[in-house]
Amino acid sequence: MSLVETAIQMRVVYQGELLTIRKDSVSLPDASKATREYVVHPGACVVIPQIRPGLYVFERQFRYPLRQVFIEFPAGKLDKQESALVCAQRELKEETGYSAENWLHLGVMHNCIGYSNEKIEIFLASDLRPGNQALDSGEFLELFEMSLDEAEDAVRKGLLTDAKTITCLFWLRMIEGRHEAKIGSLADQIGR
Template sequence: MEDDYEHLREVEIAGTSVFRGNLLDVRCDKVRLPDGESTLREYIRHQGAAVVIAQRADQRLIFVRQYRYPLQRAFLELPAGKIDPGEAPADTARRELREETGYVAEQWRHLGVMHPCVGYSDERIEIFLASNVRRGSPRALDDNEFIDVFSLTLPEALEAVRDGRITDAKTLSGLLWAEKVLVSGW
């Protein structure tokens, strides 16, 4: 299917790493456009992440509240985290659910992938459904993580989207999947 859009392809002429940190690799590449002209494309390379829709036996979904420095406020989010080098996305999902929340799941299902910032990043977030979630081991937060854990029903979570308490892209996408999978049986 991708070959159907060859007339839109941009080809790298030269690439430059502007900044490389622990999380992000900021790039500025010179590219040839479909019409033969060239331009610069600034973007961020990211190793990818996994997000977990974790549903307890009582149907409540597990959420975290975490302060996000760039926006100077706390956000309501589904548990998630970056994929470590060489780690399978499913293993990332299991690890992040356990580390951030202390929960483990009996059943796992990969639902899909989302790309949160297609205009300036190659980041992908793999979406997983974890069913029959229960308390497992104690949380194992990173040294720089401070996270509240709580649960909401799916209707409560959708109300939080409607009233603006949930605005995080991966959580919005996850809740779309949750509604379709848990209610409509996708």
């Protein structure tokens, strides 16, 4: 059986500066009809700034929709016609002042698949060179350093809840290779 839903009618219900909200009528795999409301997002990048293996630059930033300060890695949306790498390099420089000699694309994440098409490209930036921040107007954040172990502990304690940053921590742990055997055995269990 096909799982694909096919658009019958697509309609924009809100067009903002950053986001578009759509409400589409779709045909389901069993030929019945349904409505899908979702956010169209231009895409984004998140950067893992590595001071040295095991030590990383984080930021604290107030996020208005949840009215609280979050711990995050530097990130931002893609500008029109901008490549993911250029976006990552720009965001690292703007938010932290750092530039990086080495860039590694680790993967992609979709953080809200039930109601958004947002795609976030994940980059590791190493061999950092300090410089001056160039924050956007109205952007306020605080930089600090944490080890991977400290960041994972912050997740366990509920102090770090940002999905893109937690995904980055997963990638870092994979790179370190500490849990390869556990991940492999878990994958075998899931595959059965």
